Amino acid sequence: MPANIALLGSGLFAQNSYLPALLANPTDAVLHTIWSRSSTSAVKLLEAAKSSGIQGLDGKGSINVEHGDDGLDKVLSDPSVDAVMLVLPISRQPELVLRALKAGKHVMSEKPVGKDVKTARETIEEYEKTYQPKGLIWRVAENWAHEPMLLKARDIIQTTPNLGPVLYWHLRAEGVTLDGSKYQATEWRTVPDYQGGFILDGGVHSTAMLRTLLPTPPNTIISTAALHRTHLLPHDTITALALPSDEATVDPHGPPTALNAIRTANDVPGGIGKSSPQGIIFMSWALPDIPAESREPNGITVVCLNGQVTVRAEGTTERQWVINLSAANGSGVQSGKWSGRWCGVEREVGMFARAVAAAKQGKESGEENYGTPRGSLWDLAIIEACLSSNGRPVDVAKLIAGK
Ligand SMILES: *[C@@H]1O[C@H](CO)[C@@H](O)[C@H](O)[C@H]1NC(C)=O
Numbered sequence: 001m002p003a004n005i006a007l008l009g010s011g012l013f014a015q016n017s018y019l020p021a022l023l024a025n026p027t028d029a030v031l032h033t034i035w036s037r038s039s040t041s042a043v044k045l046l047e048a049a050k051s052s053g054i055q056g057l058d059g060k061g062s063i064n065v066e067h068g069d070d071g072l073d074k075v076l077s078d079p080s081v082d083a084v085m086l087v088l089p090i091s092r093q094p095e096l097v098l099r100a101l102k103a104g105k106h107v108m109s110e111k112p113v114g115k116d117v118k119t120a121r122e123t124i125e126e127y128e129k130t131y132q133p134k135g136l137i138w139r140v141a142e143n144w145a146h147e148p149m150l151l152k153a154r155d156i157i158q159t160t161p162n163l164g165p166v167l168y169w170h171l172r173a174e175g176v177t178l179d180g181s182k183y184q185a186t187e188w189r190t191v192p193d194y195q196g197g198f199i200l201d202g203g204v205h206s207t208a209m210l211r212t213l214l215p216t217p218p219n220t221i222i223s224t225a226a227l228h229r230t231h232l233l234p235h236d237t238i239t240a241l242a243l244p245s246d247e248a249t250v251d252p253h254g255p256p257t258a259l260n261a262i263r264t265a266n267d268v269p270g271g272i273g274k275s276s277p278q279g280i281i282f283m284s285w286a287l288p289d290i291p292a293e294s295r296e297p298n299g300i301t302v303v304c305l306n307g308q309v310t311v312r313a314e315g316t317t318e319r320q321w322v323i324n325l326s327a328a329n330g331s332g333v334q335s336g337k338w339s340g341r342w343c344g345v346e347r348e349v350g351m352f353a354r355a356v357a358a359a360k361q362g363k364e365s366g367e368e369n370y371g372t373p374r375g376s377l378w379d380l381a382i383i384e385a386c387l388s389s390n391g392r393p394v395d396v397a398k399l400i401a402g403k
């Protein structure tokens, strides 16, 4: 029995990403209902759904359409709706997540999990206290945490024999955002009622990549935030140092030098350094509109003791992940190159639908859960730390705990 799903929201992302993802999971997910604030946009999405070939309720393209507050009440009180997928502006989602859970629906909501850590934490605590014990599922749709190629990169970094520990890494997420471009020209973007603007909304993908890939994700952030272009309020750029927790700091690697050299701290003014897997985060949406070939590549470079792993997002329409492992000479590590298309949205929709279908029978899907709200809370906390640090260290665990 597939999961009957109501799609709440009808924006660009619902149309461009959720419809294809539902279409790709026909045996697990049935598009039962489309809901939007306005009737016009709900009908527009319905038409897009039908022309995409989505089968709907009876396998013949029948999909319910609702709009406005009354329509939402109807969706949430309809016992034949198993789950809702929320693709709505960031600031509206937490309240609707709780409302849907209260109505007994399983929920998948878009990232970020909230507009700030406080709101997100409160929503998650309420879920964990009241709804999770009843067996209700809530997942956050962070597609990067579901991307098979990023999970592959994680395995390469963490399990390649002899590659050794991570020494340091640098993350780059840079983009051109022209005034009035289609993703910028939406109402909730031009009048942002949340921190960070594009930095929050786009940046959580990159921090989800850190969470997925790194064996020791950072815990202290020292950062500055800037706004370079007036149309990208409130901030369009962050430059940050990301430091691990103290336990991750170890003595330098390798045997003592064979040369006749200074070895002990007593011999060196200022002492001798330690090795801690630290990184640099750079994000900007303020890049001028220069040709694609002159832009620095986006992605992450992770430098390990015996080799380097790069993960790049390539292509604009058909997006690809490309992973390179470049081995150090004489290390015994095998170099390699892998690539694969982006399919995180497809995957998270399928995994959620299967989890809901299993829950209907009192079972579990038996698959990993890459959509935990607490995982997304961490992604959000890193961005909030970058935006609020203003040059001072922010302890991410404390930020998450509200201390
Ligand atoms: C990845 O590997 C390919 C082929 O080995 C090489 O041409 C390319 O420059 C590499 N890219 C990076 C980012 O290392």
Ligand SMILES: *[C@@H]1O[C@H](CO)[C@@H](O)[C@H](O)[C@H]1NC(C)=O
Binding pocket: 329, 330
């Ligand atoms: C690898 O190291 C060996 C030994 O030091 C050296 O002879 C060889 O030229 C190196 N190979 C490359 C590709 O740098």
